[in-house]
Amino acid sequence: MAEPQRARPKPTPETQHFWDGTKASELRLQRCDACAHVYFPPRPFCPSCAHRKVTTFKASGKGTLYSYVINHRPAAPGFTAPYAIAVVELEEGPRMMSNIIDCPQTPEALALDMKLEVAFEQLDDKITLPVFRPAKG
């Protein structure tokens, strides 16, 4: 039997640009053309003012660690416990769930507000996930 796999996202027409972005090593966000609100997850209108004209742009990929758990049990398929499930606050404002790589999965190493930068983890030829690592320097 094949190893259980990590849950794979299935893009929709409204989110395809995001997953095209991660495949091209870009973290893409959207900004409202009317009120300049930057938001996530993707949708083709502004959730702050309902304006339908929005612009997709490449985010800096910089953020900080907002909060997390270190999951011990049960582990999700494709994961080996213990592993951190993190929420990253992006420099542009929105927050997103992700994982922290290149870092021990311990409370000591995972300090709230530590600086992070985006990295990309290819799952298959369709999906690349945005993950984060401690920022250099």
Place this chain on the structure above:
Amino acid sequence: MRRNQVAVVGAAETTELGVIPNMSQIQLHADAALNAIADAGLKLSDIDGFATAVESPQQVCHYLGIKPTWVDGTSVGGCSFMLHVRHAAAAIEAGLCKTVLITHAESGKSMIGKLPRSIPADSLQGQFEAPFGVYGPPSMFPIPVLRFMKTYGITHEQLSMVAVVQREWAAKNPRAMMKDPITVADVLNSRMIAYPFRLLQCCLVTDGGGALILTSADRAKDFPRKPVYIMGTGESVETPMVSQMETFNSSRAFKVAGPLAFKEAGIAHKDVDHLMIYDAFAHLPLFGLGDLGFMPHEETGKFIADGNTRPGGKLPLNTNGGGLSYMHSGMYGMYALQESVRQMRGIAPAQVPNAKISVCHGVGGMFAASGTIIFTNER
């Protein structure tokens, strides 16, 4: 909504609670419903309004043989039943129905006839949360805790005291699943589930159900039980994605629902004799005490650790033992409502002497939804 116009006249849980391997989920609904109907001295044919969550109203109505003229299938997680109470009170006042039955049941432990919960890969949760290893409530609900602790200076010991104090209440309740006393050290040495939370800070997983019957306050005086009036109500939703909450320092849904209920009831916090805050995990009472306006968030950990919510304390909280020690089938809100009704009737196993006002606050999903009901036994 006008206060004290609608009352609970029937309330019961399933005959058994805990592990019920000989009953399917739909039968647990029926068992709770039949107990509540007997409690109210009614016949099934008297019920003309019906509400439930997860299971569809048509499923349960057909199984029970109810012919309703009003139904509500609001299903927003464990606080759905608080919302049902609010909606039912409005429907009764509007004349859409006279006698409403609300049921909950879940074969949460034995998993017999339980509907599957799945996250579609093309939903927003499926795309932007599931791939990062969330797997069930223990991996999601505690995600805000570390931020909350840092912001307000809450300690691991204070978050352990939530479990310790609730076990003190459970010890007084013969139907509680876990009754043996525990200490902060026991909590901090229990198995790690999802840091910072350990086993004793996570809710139980059990089977059970409960049902409520509501009617107008004018009719309520003719029923066998002491009426418990609906004094104030509130509800709201925020987001199904815990990562997308506006802040981890409070729950927006709590902050909308709670104050709405207090305003409607026309009461101040000092008037509250008894409090239930849905405790799927140990941080929820802290969020609730702060978001409902009982005190600033930074005081909530110390308030509980100092013993203010324990038996004999000034604000008795989760007096059945809560989701941490009494029972938690998956959608605990119904059991919190049942305990508030018992306290208002004066028949709770750990009865708060002379309690006249009970606040019952529920959460749905991982801070996704909220409902608050304020009860009183004086019209």
